[in-house]
Amino acid sequence: MILKVSSLEAHYDGVQALRGVDLEVGAGEMVALIGPNGAGKSTLLNCLSGLVAHRGEIVFDGRPLARMAPHRISRLGLLQVPEGRQMLSGMSVYENLVLGRLALSGRNETYDLSDIFRLFPVLEERRNQQAGTLSGGQQQMLAIGRALMGSPRMLLLDEPSLGLAPVIVKGLFHALRSLNESGMTILLVEQNARLALAVSQRAYILERGRVAHHGRSREIASNSEVIEHYLAV
Amino acid sequence: MMLQQILNGIASGAVYALFALGFSLIFGVQRILNLAHGGVFMAGAFVSFYAVDTGVPFPLAILLAMVVAGLVSVLIDLIAIQPLRRRSHDIEYAAIVSTLGIDMMLISVAQQVSNTQVLRFPFGTFPIQFFTIFGLRISLLQLVIFAAVIVLTGGLGWYLNKTSFGRQIRAVAENPSTASLLGVSPSAVYLQTFFIAGALAGLTGVLIGLSFNSIHFLMGEPYMLKAFVVVVIGGLGSLTGAVAASLLLGVLQALAVAYLPTGVPDMLIFAILFLVLLVQPNGLFGAAGMAARVGRK
Numbered sequence: 450m451i452l453k454v455s456s457l458e459a460h461y462d463g464v465q466a467l468r469g470v471d472l473e474v475g476a477g478e479m480v481a482l483i484g485p486n487g488a489g490k491s492t493l494l495n496c497l498s499g500l501v502a503h504r505g506e507i508v509f510d511g512r513p514l515a516r517m518a519p520h521r522i523s524r525l526g527l528l529q530v531p532e533g534r535q536m537l538s539g540m541s542v543y544e545n546l547v548l549g550r551l552a553l554s555g556r557n558e559t560y561d562l563s564d565i566f567r568l569f570p571v572l573e574e575r576r577n578q579q580a581g582t583l584s585g586g587q588q589q590m591l592a593i594g595r596a597l598m599g600s601p602r603m604l605l606l607d608e609p610s611l612g613l614a615p616v617i618v619k620g621l622f623h624a625l626r627s628l629n630e631s632g633m634t635i636l637l638v639e640q641n642a643r644l645a646l647a648v649s650q651r652a653y654i655l656e657r658g659r660v661a662h663h664g665r666s667r668e669i670a671s672n673s674e675v676i677e678h679y680l681a682v
Numbered sequence: 683m684m685l686q687q688i689l690n691g692i693a694s695g696a697v698y699a700l701f702a703l704g705f706s707l708i709f710g711v712q713r714i715l716n717l718a719h720g721g722v723f724m725a726g727a728f729v730s731f732y733a734v735d736t737g738v739p740f741p742l743a744i745l746l747a748m749v750v751a752g753l754v755s756v757l758i759d760l761i762a763i764q765p766l767r768r769r770s771h772d773i774e775y776a777a778i779v780s781t782l783g784i785d786m787m788l789i790s791v792a793q794q795v796s797n798t799q800v801l802r803f804p805f806g807t808f809p810i811q812f813f814t815i816f817g818l819r820i821s822l823l824q825l826v827i828f829a830a831v832i833v834l835t836g837g838l839g840w841y842l843n844k845t846s847f848g849r850q851i852r853a854v855a856e857n858p859s860t861a862s863l864l865g866v867s868p869s870a871v872y873l874q875t876f877f878i879a880g881a882l883a884g885l886t887g888v889l890i891g892l893s894f895n896s897i898h899f900l901m902g903e904p905y906m907l908k909a910f911v912v913v914v915i916g917g918l919g920s921l922t923g924a925v926a927a928s929l930l931l932g933v934l935q936a937l938a939v940a941y942l943p944t945g946v947p948d949m950l951i952f953a954i955l956f957l958v959l960l961v962q963p964n965g966l967f968g969a970a971g972m973a974a975r976v977g978r979k
C-alpha cells in the first residue's frame with residue numbers, strides 16, 4: 450500500500466468533518482472517493498496534504514505524515530490538484546508549470562515539460578497566456594499538468610470535472626485513464642459518481658464524515674441499492 | 683531654478699521609493715502593514731553610524747547596515763508575525779499591533795544606545811562634491827542615490843519576475859495554500875521578503891542619515907507616514923506604483939517647500955492623498971502595472 454489512512458478525524462471550529470476514516474490505496478491503483486456535498490471529501494484530501502489539522506494516522510510510502518508541513522508532503526511526491534483548480538492567475542501557463550517543478554526536490558523525474566505538452570497539447574499553444582484567462586477546461590489541464598511537473602508518486606484530484614462541459618470532461622477522463630495506465634497512482638474525488646466508478650478500480654463512498662461503503666468500482670456501479678441509497682444522481 | 687528643485691525632489695523621492703518598496707512588498711506578499719518598517723530603517727542608520735565610528739570603512743558600513751537591518755526585519759517576522767499566523771489566517775489587525783510594539787521597542791533601544799542624542803557621521807565620511815550638468819547642480823551623494831535606486835528597483839523587478847525565488851514569492855503572494863501544494867514553503871518566502879524589505883530600509887536609513895547628516899532614534903517615524911502616502915497613492919502592493927508615487931511625492935514636496943510658506947507643504951500632500959483616494963480608491967496604479975504587482979486581487 451502506498452497510502453494508508455486509519456481512524457482519521459478532522460474538525461472545523463467544533464464541527465466534525467471526518468469521523469474516523471480508514472482508507473487504503475495501492476501503488477498503481479486509481480481509487481475513487483465519492484459522496485454527497487459536504488461529506489468530507491475535500492477535507493480528507495486536505496488532511497493528506499497537511500492543510501487541515503487532524504487526528505489519526507496517515508502513512509505515505511511507509512512514512513507517517515503527522516504534522517508535516519504541506520510543502521514537505523508535496524515534495525515527497527504526494528501532490529494534490531485542489532478543488533476549483535486554484536490557478537496562480539497572474540502568472541503565465543509556462544510559469545505555473547515551472548513552479549510545479551519545485552515539488553520534485555531531488556526525486557527521480559518521471560514527467561517533463563514535453564510529456565505534459567504531449568498529454569495536453571493546448572497548454573503548449575497557450576504557454577505565454579496568463580493562467581487566469583484560460584477557459585475552465587484549460588485551467589483544469591494546467592492544474593493537472595502543473596502537478597505532473599513535480600513527478601508525483603501519487604495524485605490527489607479534487608473534482609476535476611467541476612464546471613466543465615461533458616465533451617471536455619470526456620477528454621479529461623481519457624487523459625486520467627491513460628495516466629493511470631502508465632502507472633500513476635490516483636485518488637480521485639468526484640461528484641460525478643458514474644464517471645468516477647467507470648475509470649477507477651476501487652471506490653469509497655463517504656457520507657457525513659464516514660466511509661459508508663467501499664469495494665470494487667464495477668460492483669458498486671452495478672449495485673443499484675448502493676447507488677440509489679448513497680448516490681441518488 | 684525650478685528644474686533644480688525638480689531634480690532635488692526626484693532625489694528625495696528616489697529615497698522614499700527604496701523605503702516604500704519594502705513596505706509595499708511585505709504588504710503584497712503577507713497582507714500586513716509592517717509598522718516596524720520605520721524602526722528597521724532607523725536601525726540601519728544606527729548600525730552604519732556605529733560601524734563608521736569604530737573605524738569600519740564606509741562602503742562596508744553600508745553593507746553591514748543592510749545586512750543587520752535585513753536580519754532585524756527577519757526577526758520581526760519570526761517574533762511578531764509567524765506566531766500570529768500559526769493561530770489564525772486573519773492576522774491583519776493583530777499584526778498592526780504587534781509590529782507597532784516592535785517599533786516602540788526598537789525606538790527605545792535606540793534611545794538608550796544613543797542617549798537621546800542626534801548622531802552625526804564624522805566629517806569626510808562621504809566626499810561632498812558637486813557636478814554641474816546642463817546648468818544643474820548635482821551632488822555626488824545624489825548621483826549615488828540615483829544609481830542605487832535604479833540598480834535596486836531594477837534588480838528587485840528582475841528577481842521577482844525572472845528567478846525561481848521570485849516566482850515563489852509571487853505564488854505565495856497570490857495564494858499561500860496553493861503555493862504550498864506545489865512545494866513552495868510560505869514561511870521561507872515570508873522570511874525572504876522581510877529580509878529584502880529590511881535591507882532596503884536599512885540602506886535608506888544610511889542614505890537619509892547621510893543626506894541630512896543627522897541620525898536619531900525617531901528618524902523612522904516621518905518616513906513611515908510618507909510610506910503610507912506613497913503606498914496608498916501608488917496602489918497597495920503595486921511596486922511600480924510605489925516607485926512612481928515616491929518620485930511624485932518627492933518632486934511635489936521640493937516644489938512646495940521652495941515656493942510655499944512653511945507648514946503648507948505637508949497640508950498640500952495630505953490634501954492630494956485625500957483627493958486621489960476620492961477619485962481612485964485603489965490608488966493611481968491600482969489596476970495597471972499587473973506585471974510588477976505582487977499580491978492577491
Ligand SMILES: Nc1ncnc2c1ncn2[C@@H]1O[C@H](COP(=O)(O)OP(=O)(O)OP(=O)(O)O)[C@@H](O)[C@H]1O
Pocket residue numbers: 461462464465466484485486487488489490491492493532640
Ligand atoms: N474551512 C471550513 N470551515 C468550517 N467548516 C468547513 C470548512 N471546510 C469545510 N467545512 C465543513 O466540513 C464539511 C465537509 O466539507 P468538505 O468540503 O470536505 O466536503 P466535500 O465532500 O468536499 O463537499 P463538496 O462535494 O461540496 O466539495 C462540510 O460540512 C463543510 O461545511
Ligand SMILES: [Mg+2]
Pocket residue numbers: 490491492532607
Ligand atoms: Mg469538496
